[in-house]
Amino acid sequence: MTLRRSMLFVPGSSAAMLSTAFIFKPDSVMFDLEDAVSLREKDAARLLVYRTLKMPLYDGIERVVRINPLSSPFGHDDLQAAVRGGADVIRLPKTNTADEVHELEAAVAEVERDCGREVGSTRLMAAIESASGVVNATSIATASPRIVGIALAGFDYVMDMQTTRGDGTELFYARCAVLHAARAAEIDAFDVVFPDLNDEEGFMKEVELIKRLGFNGKSLINPRQIELLHNAYAPTQEDVDYARRVVAAAEQAEADGLGVISLNGKMVDAPVVENAKRVLNRAAASGLRK
């Protein structure tokens, strides 16, 4: 089971953060060349990220690079550095249409061919940051077999919608649309960044909501948020005990030739058993909640 609960943004212009972020053990690290980097620092950041990718610091952590849009003066240079550096995933920001993914896919294949990397080995991710992106989420999610996930990017999205971040009501439709597009395409779905580092309660409330909706995880901006997020996604001992009882009861029912059965007054049928197995797999992959 590949866990993608936490995707930690690391500004590509910060040599200090680039050389230490692995310590915090996010599931994925995202070296940013886009909005965390000022115009003056774009070239230096690209070089720093390339050098970081070439170092063996991030073994066991998925390395994502957020490039600038291909229509910007930086996008193609960013892509060269990221693909040649050996990034696992390229994250395209501000994705509005499937055609932008097709354009990225073709550009990545060309760099892969040029640098001798296996064609198809670089994965893609699209960030959806506008009303058009949300409306086109399904075609974006299915635009390329290289796409491993789509992410909702809340800050640009609320700007486009002429509103601001609040209690989550403003993101409700977009979250559901992005999530359904991802699930229909059988790829991962990532929720927005939570900006207030001191509001732990607000962060946890948001995490509970997106976990309940079905997101795989969130983009994060600060290492303090990683442990909280991983812990919230980990099953409890109680969840695991119950899941084991469900699986054992289902195996007994199967041996007895029964379909649906009841366990302590609760119906157990195929999807319930499937869910119990998922809980056990997740516990094996992530450990139990502390």
Ligand SMILES: CC(=O)SCCNC(=O)CCNC(=O)[C@H](O)C(C)(C)COP(=O)(O)OP(=O)(O)OC[C@H]1O[C@@H](n2cnc3c(N)ncnc32)[C@H](O)[C@@H]1OP(=O)(O)O
């Ligand atoms: C809308 C968007 O596009 S969001 C995506 C773009 N934004 C980003 O990439 C921002 C990433 N995050 C950051 O730069 C920082 O966390 C900030 C600016 C938000 C807050 O910074 P600080 O107030 O210094 O955070 P904090 O006090 O928690 O930092 C503690 C330590 O963690 C480090 N740290 C903080 N954030 C990160 C990070 N994202 N990656 C790696 N290390 C980090 C700090 O450098 C500091 O290290 P030190 O103790 O060795 O000095």
Ligand SMILES: O=C([O-])CC(=O)C(=O)O
């Ligand atoms: O991609 C993200 O998660 C962050 C971002 O750019 C936004 O919220 O606009």
Ligand SMILES: [Mg+2]
């Ligand atoms: Mg953005």
